[in-house]
Amino acid sequence: MHFIDTAIIRVKAGDGGRGAVSFRREKYVPKGGPDGGNGGKGGDVILVADPHLRTLLDYRYQPTYTAPNGRHGEGGNRTGQSGEDLILRVPCGTLVRDACSGELLGDLIHPGQRLVVARGGRGGRGNAAFASPTNRAPRIAEPGEPGQERTLKLELKLLADVGLVGFPNVGKSTLLSVISAARPKIADYPFTTLSPVLGMVRLGPEQHFVVADLPGLIEGAHLGRGLGHQFLRHIERTRVLTVLLESTSNDLHGEYATLLQELERYDPTLLAKERLICLSKADLLTPEQRQQLSQLCIEGQTPLLISAVTGEGIPELLARLWEALQRAQHSVTASLSAAS
Numbered sequence: 001m002h003f004i005d006t007a008i009i010r011v012k013a014g015d016g017g018r019g020a021v022s023f024r025r026e027k028y029v030p031k032g033g034p035d036g037g038n039g040g041k042g043g044d045v046i047l048v049a050d051p052h053l054r055t056l057l058d059y060r061y062q063p064t065y066t067a068p069n070g071r072h073g074e075g076g077n078r079t080g081q082s083g084e085d086l087i088l089r090v091p092c093g094t095l096v097r098d099a100c101s102g103e104l105l106g107d108l109i110h111p112g113q114r115l116v117v118a119r120g121g122r123g124g125r126g127n128a129a130f131a132s133p134t135n136r137a138p139r140i141a142e143p144g145e146p147g148q149e150r151t152l153k154l155e156l157k158l159l160a161d162v163g164l165v166g167f168p169n170v171g172k173s174t175l176l177s178v179i180s181a182a183r184p185k186i187a188d189y190p191f192t193t194l195s196p197v198l199g200m201v202r203l204g205p206e207q208h209f210v211v212a213d214l215p216g217l218i219e220g221a222h223l224g225r226g227l228g229h230q231f232l233r234h235i236e237r238t239r240v241l242t243v244l245l246e247s248t249s250n251d252l253h254g255e256y257a258t259l260l261q262e263l264e265r266y267d268p269t270l271l272a273k274e275r276l277i278c279l280s281k282a283d284l285l286t287p288e289q290r291q292q293l294s295q296l297c298i299e300g301q302t303p304l305l306i307s308a309v310t311g312e313g314i315p316e317l318l319a320r321l322w323e324a325l326q327r328a329q330h331s332v333t334a335s336l337s338a339a340s
Helices: 057-061 172-179 228-235 252-266 266-274 288-295 314-339
Strands: 006-012 047-048 065-066 087-092 095-096 104-108 114-118 149-156 163-166 196-202 207-214 239-245 272-280
Touching: 006 057, 006 087, 006 114, 047 095, 047 104, 065 087, 087 095, 087 149, 104 114, 104 314, 114 149, 163 172, 163 228, 163 252, 172 196, 172 207, 196 314, 207 314, 239 252, 239 314, 252 266, 272 314
Parallel strands: 006 065, 047 087, 163 207, 163 239, 239 272
Antiparallel strands: 006 149, 047 114, 095 104, 095 149, 196 207
């Protein structure tokens, strides 16, 4: 399945039904009073977060959606049936904006969360509603109100606990395939990962978290170069970043600085996330290189040597990630407590 993380759709809620003009017809009552019923309400258009969906692909193929109209009122004071609401299911993590104004209408994060994006029109009143002492036989009724119409921009931002950050071909996909059941495409050339891949890491019955393998960064990613914005959009919701650098690189400090610079230029708040630094492909190192890297310090921490091929450093990495996620959760809980 293709991963599609943006879509533009047009939605229209149902129109309200018109009111009826009707008069009672009873035996021996030649001039019965008005009994025209009101029209039914038009159906709403509602977005619902569905945890089983992973892409907005369907909305690329069908960009227009219309909810049913309300039925017209009838004689005998019968109100027309309301139009059914139109339910559109989207992946959890979908941002919904008005495409014309840019206004954020909602952020559908939790499974089952609902957002009414277009409200159905009210049904018109029948002539029974217009009867008065001075007008006992009104022959007027209201038309139904039109339903709301709007163009929406849907934007999916993945919901993951840990984001793998690094330049192309540093081993992010291989690492994800080792620590989870995910099977991303793996090859020895840049941009093998063209779309985000999620993997569930299970350390125990109550210890599990989601890791996202995201397309590799290049310099200028914040400007959209390479897979720039496609990558950076999905890293916003992660709580911890794992920065992967290739252990055989000759400029680890420079590459790390470039990665941080791209994150900061896209969104400075990304640098507030806790970061773990790992040096991948440790199985390719000579003893001399290992000795040099053991003395390396980047941003106050000694990078962890890992190898997805031999498994070196993987248990320690997972333990550190779990601890970092617990700290992040504790920080969020403390902030909420302070706010209340």
